[in-house]
Amino acid sequence: MASAATNFSLSLCTKHQTPILKPSFFFYPTTTNNNNNHFFKSNKCPSLSASTARNSRICATSSRLMDPSAAKSEPTLTTTVLVDLGDRSYPIYIGSGLLDQPDYLQRHVHGKRVLVVTNKTVAPLYLDKVVDALTRGNPNVSVESVILPDGEQYKDMDTLMKVFDKAIESRLDRRCTFVALGGGVIGDMCGFAASAFLRGVNFIQIPTTVMAQVDSSVGGKTGINHSLGKNLIGAFYQPQCVLIDTDTLNTLPDRELASGIAEVIKYGLIRDAEFFVWQEKNMQALLARDPSALAYAIKRSCENKAEVVSLDEKESGLRATLNLGHTFGHAIENGVGYGQWLHGEAVAAGTVMAVDMSYRLGWIDDSLVKRVGDILKHAKLPTAPPEIMTVDMFKSVMAVDKKVADGLLRLILLKGPLGNCVFTGDYDKKAMDDTLRAFCKS
């Protein structure tokens, strides 16, 4: 009766080695009642088509911009996606070679002092380039930097304090600008530090991973982990701009690439069926780092994210749907120890669990279950939690999830045809128990 899920086995390894992934196999029951696909009110918005992507909320434009200080450069095709939040609106610039064009950054720097927050992996690759982009032809600006250890396990208060220490020792004032240079951990920590330093200074996101470029750098969710749960301490705090230089993906390890694709897949599942179909056809190109495929996936992901954030900045409803698979995934990240599984790996396994539960509830049919398993396996992502996870470990961490309200855990579950989901606490608890037992040995 229960779905059999061969657990994804991950050898604990250092971050920049490729993990030993043993793709899971799913055998879904066919006896579950599929006729119970009644719909209740969904927070879902219409899927984003090419036309709606250019409406008043999402302004995606392409422009050829010359680097004013380097006439030798070739003009670069740049896409701009606007996050529409009234007087806190900001652009997401997406393109190749943007870090060679100082104007993009410099137009968003306030004051004369900048603090770049980055990590030990990214600093040797891009810190000099960013400092150059901030200061070229702009001698009045001085740049400090703080280089943090790399990994989710350092997304904590102790590490955050190093940012404050550096900012205060450098005597930065309220007119300074923080720049987050790195992946999601750096962006979340730098953003939270910017929100709290002197009660708030400006900041800029320069995401260098797919994960950060398609998801975490956009929308102003910042924060750190607590030993008992992920992202439990933080702020909603929007950047001045997000600058995505797709060239930075050239140095990204394969495992990190795949991790980011988990969030790309998410957008297709929750609200953009057309994008999901595109991903099914183009996954090989994404994994092969085809520049145009990556650029399209990033742009379309940002358009989806920007639209959701514009409609529901503080996550009163719709925005929560971006967390498909995240409640199970956060439990995995916490359970195996922060940094052992990448965020997207945990989200991938969590997505499979959410899809399994949706199927048990009779809310989706088995063909969608299969497509989700297939695309995640194609992307070389795990499709089940690690063997050490127990039912109790899941329940313990999920009890402190931010989506708990008055004791009730609300989840994002798929419901209906591809591209539809609900955010709800109104589900049969037996389905969750069954899902947990199906994916855990104890």
Place this chain on the structure above:
Amino acid sequence: MASAATNFSLSLCTKHQTPILKPSFFFYPTTTNNNNNHFFKSNKCPSLSASTARNSRICATSSRLMDPSAAKSEPTLTTTVLVDLGDRSYPIYIGSGLLDQPDYLQRHVHGKRVLVVTNKTVAPLYLDKVVDALTRGNPNVSVESVILPDGEQYKDMDTLMKVFDKAIESRLDRRCTFVALGGGVIGDMCGFAASAFLRGVNFIQIPTTVMAQVDSSVGGKTGINHSLGKNLIGAFYQPQCVLIDTDTLNTLPDRELASGIAEVIKYGLIRDAEFFVWQEKNMQALLARDPSALAYAIKRSCENKAEVVSLDEKESGLRATLNLGHTFGHAIENGVGYGQWLHGEAVAAGTVMAVDMSYRLGWIDDSLVKRVGDILKHAKLPTAPPEIMTVDMFKSVMAVDKKVADGLLRLILLKGPLGNCVFTGDYDKKAMDDTLRAFCKS
């Protein structure tokens, strides 16, 4: 030429002993050019008169409210001052016995879970009373509490983490409410914790010191200290309401009472001459804890604070004027060690220094200098920094003040007749050096 200032001598003592204060004596030069009282653009608003206090921004009303669950209680005269911030507006309730009237608190509690943040001094006095006010006739609400050590020296990240630990261990969710029960340190820390827990939950201020009732609980400035400076990490985050039960002042030590009066005096100096004159006449009544005098001083202070906050929530200009004496004062607090001098004591000495500097600049006349010294001495507040403070100690801490902008330290200085001030970086640096040298032995 320089003013001679006999230093205020404070024996380091535990917080609830009365410090040995040796009031200072000021001898101001009379040779400084007093004809240079030119005015430049001031951020000052008109003084708040009884009529303007009832305008659209400040809604101060008195009402007799019956405690619905305790018919034996006498009706209590309650004043409500509104902080007008659009959809984040909130009331300040001021009156005797408000904690015996549960409706005031309960109408602002969101969700079913409450976390009271208080300290070891206040908890034995008022925690049970507050828990009763939260739960009487309201059995669905459950209350947790976290009791922090008492004192400015604990306003740090380590102590703040205890609030997060308790909230997470108690499995509080986004619909919970934090309640700050205590003085300024508790209010600032609880507010910052509320701003960051799950990226923001509701909170209520129940200030129990004059300092917190007239100043720190109103206006949404929250935060903690860093070893290098005060309030350098925090957030602008507004409460749902401020509940001032003036009965809580009955247990306040004399030294704490005087400390709060320093902020009351500030309002008169920067923007409310009529209030300052009232204070000159009523200081003895305030020190004797005359209930009607205290209630009036609290109400009028809150009206001033509410008006300033409504006009400039994020301190782009006008709000900074509330920091008269605070830049020098923060340096004193840091220099002697957090918690050794109370905030208002340091502000009092800092105010004398700011007034001295204003006089050296020719911006005020010597009669105002004398009135400031007199009222502070009358309030048993220090009128000079402690002897250990050196010019370098002042300059070092003042360099990381939040009012530094692009390297320039902006100060609040008096200019013109009583009730007028400016917030400016445009002053003769020699005046500051002269002031620092006049008040420091080295």
